[in-house]
Amino acid sequence: MKIAAFHTVTPERGEPGHRDVYHDVSDCPDGMRIKPANRRAGTGGRPKCEYCRDH
């Protein structure tokens, strides 16, 4: 399901590229790993994550 764009302000699990993208799909595995405290609305000027691009 498509939701408003969001991104994280911190790297999570050190996964390459994870912090450099934004998400806009509610069931994106990377997006779901973002802790609520680190989650920010908007794209952050980043490219869309691969999963969110394909779903």
Ligand SMILES: [Zn+2]
């Ligand atoms: Zn995503």
